[in-house]
Amino acid sequence: MKIAFVGKGGSGKTTLSSLFIRHLAARHTPVVAVDADINQHLGAALGLPEDEAAALPAMGARLPLIKDYLRGSNPRIADAQSMIKTTPPGAGSRLLRVTEDNPVYDACAREVVLDGGAGGTVRLLVTGPFTEADLGVACYHSKVGAVELCLNHLVDGRDEFVVVDMTAGSDSFASGLFTRFDMTFLVAEPTRKGVAVYRQYRSYARDYGVALKVVGNKVQGPDDLAFLRDEVGDDLLVTVGHSGWVRAMEKGRQQPLSALEEVNREALDTLLGTADAAYARRDWERYTRQMVHFHLRNAESWGNARAGVDLAEQVDPGFVLREGSLTTTAQPA
Ligand SMILES: Nc1ncnc2c1ncn2[C@@H]1O[C@H](COP(=O)(O)OP(=O)(O)OP(=O)(O)O)[C@@H](O)[C@H]1O
Numbered sequence: 391m392k393i394a395f396v397g398k399g400g401s402g403k404t405t406l407s408s409l410f411i412r413h414l415a416a417r418h419t420p421v422v423a424v425d426a427d428i429n430q431h432l433g434a435a436l437g438l439p440e441d442e443a444a445a446l447p448a449m450g451a452r453l454p455l456i457k458d459y460l461r462g463s464n465p466r467i468a469d470a471q472s473m474i475k476t477t478p479p480g481a482g483s484r485l486l487r488v489t490e491d492n493p494v495y496d497a498c499a500r501e502v503v504l505d506g507g508a509g510g511t512v513r514l515l516v517t518g519p520f521t522e523a524d525l526g527v528a529c530y531h532s533k534v535g536a537v538e539l540c541l542n543h544l545v546d547g548r549d550e551f552v553v554v555d556m557t558a559g560s561d562s563f564a565s566g567l568f569t570r571f572d573m574t575f576l577v578a579e580p581t582r583k584g585v586a587v588y589r590q591y592r593s594y595a596r597d598y599g600v601a602l603k604v605v606g607n608k609v610q611g612p613d614d615l616a617f618l619r620d621e622v623g624d625d626l627l628v629t630v631g632h633s634g635w636v637r638a639m640e641k642g643r644q645q646p647l648s649a650l651e652e653v654n655r656e657a658l659d660t661l662l663g664t665a666d667a668a669y670a671r672r673d674w675e676r677y678t679r680q681m682v683h684f685h686l687r688n689a690e691s692w693g694n695a696r697a698g699v700d701l702a703e704q705v706d707p708g709f710v711l712r713e714g715s716l717t718t719t720a721q722p723a
Pocket residue numbers: 397398399400401402403404405406427428429430431607608630631632633634636637640
């Protein structure tokens with residue numbers, strides 16, 4: 391299951407994704423955690439010491455390796471250079487799985503042991519820090535491109551998760567990244583700005599059938615709750631209040647997940663139940679169709695000019711990504 395946490399800067403995306411990741415890991419559910427946020431804090435939120443978090447290998451800096459691996463022997467993709475972030479898999483492409491070992495994980499992922507092992511382990515991938523130049527500029531600079539490529543080549547089953555901590559930025563709308571998830575949790579504080587980000591996201595999401603739920607955060611009392619209910623309506627899934635557990639973590643005091651407030655653990659259960667229920671709406675054909683749609687759009691708007699070839703030819707019309715897809719051969723559509 392592919393799950394995204396999005397929202398306004400500072401809303402609590404990293405905090406809530408890290409809690410959800412811990413919740414999964416504690417249940418021994420395989421999980422790949424991806425930090426695609428502007429401020430790279432997921433490693434620290436999962437308890438990595440600062441120096442280790444800073445030394446994590448950046449996916450953004452390993453794009454050639456990622457592309458070369460995923461391309462495999464796909465005859466429609468001449469070389470890694472002609473592969474853009476939306477290039478879809480086809481016959482001959484290599485696919486990724488959550489639990490396997492592969493050169494992409496070898497190069498980019500680090501194992502994070504939670505609560506001294508009692509909390510399970512997760513694989514952590516990071517896009518690398520965003521610079522001023524990454525924000526709102528040309529698509530080919532996108533730091534999250536590596537994440538999109540990996541999601542488009544990933545076949546995941548029901549009881550394994552990829553959790554991505556990311557911003558609700560224009561980057562993900564232009565490329566199609568926002569359509570790559572079984573469930574998107576939009577973290578919103580009970581403020582006008584928090585809710586404005588939700589509205590914008592919802593309007594993009596609607597056209598593509600994106601499953602979107604709002605997680606209210608830093609909700610203090612009935613007035614905050616009433617505000618969110620008014621503004622968000624049925625999309626409001628659950629709310630989280632001020633957490634002493636989170637605050638203690640911020641002070642460097644590590645605690646096991648079992649010490650998290652009961653009400654917040656219940657909120658995590660709600661997130662998990664909602665994510666799991668999204669499995670029933672999975673549609674690999676739609677998933678594949680959408681990646682092709684965004685690839686053609688990106689090819690036309692900048693990719694073809696940059697690559698000097700028609701990137702529409704990278705599309706394998708007979709290929710559908712799906713569970714059970716073989717690594718090097720296409721499934722008949
Ligand atoms: N429920 C909560 N209880 C207490 N503190 C919280 C809670 N949620 C978030 N915080 C605190 O609010 C701050 C912002 O949270 P966080 O870093 O998770 O937000 P973010 O959306 O990832 O921000 P950014 O956009 O900067 O990446 C952090 O200091 C975090 O500890």
